[in-house]
Amino acid sequence: MSRLIMHVDLDAFYAAIEQRDHPAWRGRPLVVGAAPGQRGVVATCSYEARRFGVHSAMPIAQAVRRLPPETLYVRPRMARYAEVSRQVMAVLETFTPLIERVSIDEAYLDVSGLTTLMGPPAVIGQRVKARIRQAVGLTASVGMGPNRLIAKLASEAQKPDGLTLVPAEQVGDFLAPMPFTVLRGVGIKTAPRLARLGVATVGDVRQLPLATLRQHLGARMGTRLHQQAQGLADDRVYPARPRKSISKETTFPEDVTDPRILQDTLRWAAQEVGSLARQGRRLGHVVTLKIRFHPFETHTRSRTLRVPTADDVALLRAAWSLFQAEPWTGRAVRLIGLGISGWPERDADGQLDLFAAQVAEHHPNPDRLAVTLEAIRGRFGPDAIQRGWRRRSVD
Template identity: 80%
Template sequence: MSRLILHIDLDAFYAAVEQRDHPEWRGRPVVVGAEPGQRGVVATCSYEARRFGVHSTMPIAQAVRRLPPETVYVRPSMARYAKVSQQVMGVLETVSPVVERVSIDEAYLDVSGLTSLVGPPAVIGAQVKERIRHAVGLTASVGIGPNRLIAKLASDAQKPDGLTVVPPEQIGGFLAPMPFTVLRGIGVKTAPRLERLGVKTIGDVRQLPLETLRHHLGARTGTQVYQQARGLADDRIDPDRPRRSISREMTFPEDVSDPRMLEKTLRWAAQEVGSIARQTQHLGRVVTLKIRFHPFETHTRSRTLEVPTADDVALFGAAWSLFAAEPWSGRPVRLIGLGISGWSATDGGVQRDLFETAAPEPCPEHDRLAATLDAIRNRFGADDIQRGLNRRSPGSGSARRRSRYSHRT
């Protein structure tokens, strides 16, 4: 008997949260990411914006040229999105005990044993969608199949608000018309090799012998593509697969040399990362600084802390010391940011070396301040309050009361 894997994907998640929290934005194009005039990109956008050909990772300048004047541009509020994501994951755990979160807006569930309790796969999928809608007021697309690959492709098949079930006997017909590029392992180097063989669809891939695929793609990738084209893929769900890191970065509209602006930007990034880490109950030991110079010269530097933390001040201090230790002073910076990783458990403290230098004891007042700032950001938005900063977004070209605004030509 085959497994039954469900993939859940929240529709245009960041934009959907913004439209939910701002009813006046519903029905209008909403872009979450960089603001007009900045050098950044679109993080995500509403389906109203996608109708104009806008998509994630598109440069914001290109998106602005395509979108109408009533478009709303919003800076991401990651702590708020993380809170909604946690609510959704809690809902999923009421459906199945085997849930693997793979990103802030998607997860896999093993629902193999639910058919005798709940009903056929379509009923299970409809129940998941309804519970999410009731809990957080958002729509989600669900795909159900015998493995992760089929479930993921099924959830993409009818977005938004879709539900697609692919039984084992229908896998061939489901996959055949799809472009071969949806298969895992097909990249910018691999795709042209298949195109030269006249391949356009997964059905075309199935016509190629294994030896041919291994010859043109290499043994590992060729075998993987051969199996996927036949619907063969991993059906394991790992609830304990951890989130590897949390990071935040800023691409400046113009290269920045002013150390005060860079310091402010790192403080902002530390607050964002710290807030998300606290919301998701992560403590990390490794702080990583990322910096990019013109045109794409990128460097990363990391430091391992003695004690794991999610504290804004500690994160900033480690990142700024990494910056100060390098001969970068005065060089124009295009992008700067920081991340945290190297998780430790948050619920039982950390066993430390008896001869280790004592770390500062936790400060209750400091913890209460962080909790208060998190609560304010969650309610009013991440840009409404900053620790030791004015309300101007780092890297912005002009002072603004909030980062949300409608762009009008």
């Protein structure tokens, strides 16, 4: 008997919370991120804004040109979003302990054993959605299938507020018409190779012999895509699986050469990574910059910090200094992002070692400062307090 894996994805999470907390904002295009006329990017946006082609990490100036005058622009309230995320995860824990949280707004659940207690899978999915709506007043899209790949694709199939069930015997029909780019591992190198083989859909990939895929993509990738095209993928959920790194990156719709846009995008990534790290009570020693140039030239650069951190400013400064240390100015950038890794040994309260504490003893704890700022914004509004680095260069 196959497993039943559920993927729960909150719809336009940040924007939905803002519209919930401010009823007058419902039904209007809403952008969470930088304000018009300021440097910055879109953190996320409502579905009303997405209809105009706006998406996360888009430069705010570009978003403003696409959006109508009645659009609302609000600053992120990370503490508020983290609070709601904890409430949602608590709801999911009432269904099963087999939960794997993969981001602030999505999780996998193994609900294989619930059918004898709650009924058919569709009933389980509806109950999960209803309890989330009852607890936090938000909608979630739910996908259910025999493994993680199918559950994830199913949750994306009918957004927002969707529920898609893909039984094992229907996996082939579900996957066949999808573009082959939905398969995990298809990137900038693999996609052109598949296209040269004359494939456009997952169904086309399925028709290719395994030997052909291995010949053109390599043994490992060819085998992996062959299995996925057949609907075979990991069917396990990993509760509390430790993360080795936290990263955020974005691919620009058009190549970027303006260093201000690149720095603002890294500023957004640093805020996202810092917030996720603080939620997970992680402090990283290693900051990594990832950058991709036109057409597919990709580089990573890393720096090891003396004191581990989850501070937005420290992450941004390290990543930007890595960028400036290379002869990259003026080159067309397709993708940029940053991450942290290298968690040090620490106790349950996140206490640094003695020597790290001595290094930082004359400076405010940046992680506590970030948490305090997020708490103030969560209570008094997005504009109640901001870091000074929002209004000046990090140079």
